[in-house]
Amino acid sequence: MFFVTTAIDYTNGSPHIGHAYEKVLADVITRYHRLTGEETYFLTGVDQHGQKVQQTAEKEGISPAEYVKTVTTRFSALWEKIGVHYDGWAETTDPRHIRCVQAILSDLYAQGQIYKKTYKGFYSVRQEQFLTDRDRDETGNFGPEWGEVTEIEEENYYFKLSDHTPWLRDFLETSEDTILPGFRKSELINALEKNTGADLCISRPKERLTWGIELPFDPDFVTYVWFDALINYISFIGYAPDSSLPNFKTIWTGRPVHIIGKDILVPAHGIYWLAMLKALDFADNQMPQLLVHGWWNRSGEKMSKSLGNIVDPVELADTFGVDALRYYLVRDIHTGKDSNFDVERLVMLFNTELANELGNLCNRALNMSVRFTAGIISPGGVLTKDDTALQQSLIDCTAAYRKAMDNHEISMGLEALNRHVVHCNQYAERMKPWEINKNPENKDRLATVLHHLAESVAHCAVLLSPVLPDAAAKLAAQLKLPQLSELKLDDLTWGLIPNGHEIEKPSPVFPRIEVKAEI
C-alpha cells in the first residue's frame, strides 16, 4: 500500500496558495502511484486545537468549536474545487482521534516514557513555550520577538525524547531516503546535535489552554499541540481500532510518505514524530519518508499576511481554471525548492504547453482524421524510419516520465511528456499529412501518419492524468476512448487505438487564456 499524507493545515486562517500546492502535490503523487497499479491511500485534514485558535475564537466571540468548523469548511471546499481527492480526512477534534491520542498517552505513561516534573523558568505566552538561555539576545535579555515573558514555576509532563535521540541520529545518518530531498538532512542532523539531552514538554496546564486534548492521567492538563497533531497520521487509519476507520495494518504496510513544508521538518517531524514512532515500537523499515517541499515566494520574499502578498487559490481557480492552477503548481517548481509565484508564468505555461502544444496537437490530429479519413483511424501501411522514431520517442519519454515521477519530480515528468508532444508536432510538420491527402494513392501512408499522432495523444492523455485528471478524461472522450482512464502505466504499449476506430470532430480541450487579469 502506498500511503501518503500531507501536513494537516492549522485552522486559524484561510487557505493560501502554499496550502493548495502541498495538497495538489500530494494528490498528483497519489494519482501517479495509482496509475502504476499500486494500491494507494491519501490522508489529509486540518489541525484544529491550540492556543491561537482559542484566542481567535474568543476575539470573534464564538466558541473554538464553531470557529474551527467554519475554517475547516473553507479548506475542504477548496480541495473539492481543485480536484484534491483524499481517502481519509483528519480533524483533530474528531472523538476517534482524541481517543487514539489518549490511548497513546496512557500507554507511554504506563511505560514510563512520560513523566512529570516541576520546571521553573521564563515563559513566553506568545510562543507557548519556556525559554532557555539560548533564547536570550546579545544583551542577555529576551527580545521582543517573544512577546511578554514571565518567570513561572509549574509542573508539567515530559516525553523522554532523549531516550530516542541516539537512535534517531544513527538512523538518519545511515538512511539515504528518509529525508527527501537529501540536502535537508544536514539541517536536521545539526538540530539534533543541539537537542541532545532535552526532553519534550507535552502538556499545558488548563489555566492557560483549554482547547486541546485532556491528558488521560491528569485532567488538569491538555496535550501539547504537536503530540496531538502528529498522531493524526496514525489515528485516522485506525491505529486504535475503530469500525469506522480503515485497518491500520493494511494501510501502514511499508514506509509512508509524509509531505510537509520545510518549516515543520525541524523539529516537529524530523525529531518529535520519528522519536514518537520509535517510542511506539515502530521498526526502522516502518519509519515514514519525509518529502519536504519548498515555498512559493513573491518577488523573492516569503509570502505572509503581514506583507500582504498572500495569493488566494480560490480566486486563481475562478479566474484561470483548475487545470491552469494545478498544472502551474507542480510544473513551475522543483520539488523541495522554492519558487516565485508569478501569474504571468501560470498563464504562459498553460498557453504554451497545454493549449499550443498538447491541446493543439490533439485538435489538429483529430481534425485531420475527420477531414481526410472520415474520422476512421487505422494503422495504414508500412512503417518508415520517421514512424519508428516517433514510437521510440514515446518509449523514451514515457521512461523519463516514470523515472521523474518515481522521484516525486513532477516538473521533470511533465517536461518529459512535453518532449514527446513536441516530437509529434515536428513529425506532423515533416510528414505533412495535408499534402499526402492530396494524392488518393497514398491513403495507406496518410492513415499511418494520422494513426501515429492519435495514438500519441492517447498515451499523453494517460500520462497527464495524475496532474490533470479532468483534462485527461476530456482528451480520452475526444478520442472516443473513455477506457483510457482505466489503464495502468504498464498497459501503455503501442496500439491503444483499435483498428478502424472512429472519432468525431474535436474541440479545444485547453482554450487559450486570453484575459490579462490582475491578481
Place this chain on the structure above:
RNA sequence: CGCGGGAUGGAGAAGUCAGGUAUCUCGUCAGGCUCAUAACCUGAAGAUCGUAGGUUCAAAUCCUGCUCCCGCAACCA
C-alpha cells in the same frame, strides 16, 4: 566564527553529490507551413555559469577566501 538555501544568455529554471563540447521554457530577430486553439515548424543572435585564487590534461561542477540575496520572531505550506 550561529544554521541552512541560493547567485547560470533579457526573464525563469535544469545541470553541481558521481569534473569532459553550456541544456530547457519564455522573450527578441529572420524564415517556412496552412491540418490546427493568430496555433505549428526551421534557423539566428545572446552566458568568459556572483567574485578572487587553487587542484587537474580538463572546473558551472572539486578545494579555499570574499561579496550579495533569501529563510531561520509573529501570520505561515
